[in-house]
Amino acid sequence: MSYDDSVDSPTAEMSLLLAADLQDHLMTASHDLERLQRLLDDACVVLMDGFHGTAGQLSHVIDLGHEVTPHLQEVRQTLYKTVTALQFQDMASQLIEHTNKRLRSCADQIAREALGDDDPDGAAVVEAEPLKPNPVTQDEVDAGSVELF
Numbered sequence: 403m404s405y406d407d408s409v410d411s412p413t414a415e416m417s418l419l420l421a422a423d424l425q426d427h428l429m430t431a432s433h434d435l436e437r438l439q440r441l442l443d444d445a446c447v448v449l450m451d452g453f454h455g456t457a458g459q460l461s462h463v464i465d466l467g468h469e470v471t472p473h474l475q476e477v478r479q480t481l482y483k484t485v486t487a488l489q490f491q492d493m494a495s496q497l498i499e500h501t502n503k504r505l506r507s508c509a510d511q512i513a514r515e516a517l518g519d520d521d522p523d524g525a526a527v528v529e530a531e532p533l534k535p536n537p538v539t540q541d542e543v544d545a546g547s548v549e550l551f
Contacts, residue, residue: 417516418516418517421512421513421515421516421517422516422517424509424512425509425512425513425516428505428506428508428509428512429505429506429509431505432502432505432506432509435498435501435502435505436502438498439495439498439499439502442491442494442495442498443491443495445491446488446491449487449488449491450488453481453484453485453488456481457481457482460474460477460478460481493538496537496538497536497537497538499537500532500534500536500537500538503529503530503531503532504531504532506529507528507529507530507531507532508531509529510528510529511528514528
């Protein structure tokens, strides 16, 4: 049986449709992750602006000569602890990027296997899958030293 005969069979046609449908779903998930990344980035900018604004106001109150009471010191410490939550954005961004690469690689492989190499210059381009199984080893955000980015 030649390649042309196998493409015309109902089974081959169904396989191509299923592969194309699966590839579409993977690409849709990839686009959703990109949109999630933009939302996360926007939220992080708002959080950082709020943090820096509040920290500046607190410093201004202290600079005016107000006594640093235990309550004011507690407010300051609470404010600085909250920035630890911004580590979430960095970890989430790494996971989103990693998952997005994996989805695109799967979609590309499906397309190449189902549709063949339709590039006249050779093999179809397939996004390389990530080398590491997981870019983030943390399961939670803990307080500690925070390096602002």
